[in-house]
Amino acid sequence: MLQAGLRYFVERLQDTRTPLWLYGAGHVGRALVRVLAELPFRITWVDSREDYLEDAMAQLAVAEQVEAQWTDDPAGMAAAAPAGAWHLVMTHSHAQDLDICAAVLARNHFGFAGLIGSRSKAARFRQRLSERGVPAAALARLVCPIGVAGIKSKLPTAVAVAAAAQLLQLREQHALAANEIAYGAMSR
Secondary structure, eight states, X not given: OOOTTOOOOOOOOSOOSEEEEEEOOSHHXXXXXXXXXXXXEEEEEEESOHHHHHHHHHHHTOTTTEEEEEOSOHHHHHHHSOTTOEEEEOOSOHHHHHHHHHXXXXXXXXXXXXXXXXXXXXXXXXXXXXXTTOOHHHHHTEEOSOSOTTOOOOSHHHHHHHHHHHHHHHHHHHHHHHHHHXXXXXXX
């Protein structure tokens, strides 16, 4: 219970950044990392093209904020991501995007799953993922297209800003819900 008139100092000892796994080091991936690097996300950046990822890391100079992971099996890395991690899928390959989405959705232990693309791509992917046996409840949680509503530009930085705004909104909604739960427990 909190008592009126008393002040408390609370220091968080754990990392409070949201774990975000970003798949793809292309133009939009680079723009998104540039936008998110200074925000409260712990970014793991995955790509199957080692040269693209190395070039992107050197170009953006974000080594302290971003963990780069080159792999020839991004879907395997997605399957091994920590429970509750958020995922944004935007690789150079639709087949790779599909495999990553299948790995994330099959576990159904993710905080957020977003896929770059249009509504028609979303419909195609949902159909293919359903054929792979991904449960309907997990498919319903796949966000595609990504980004806040109202941004029509397809410029990489515009897509990145819209996606970053969406992630920040969701993060704040989660924090508010968690605070309401914690406050409710403390007032009992």
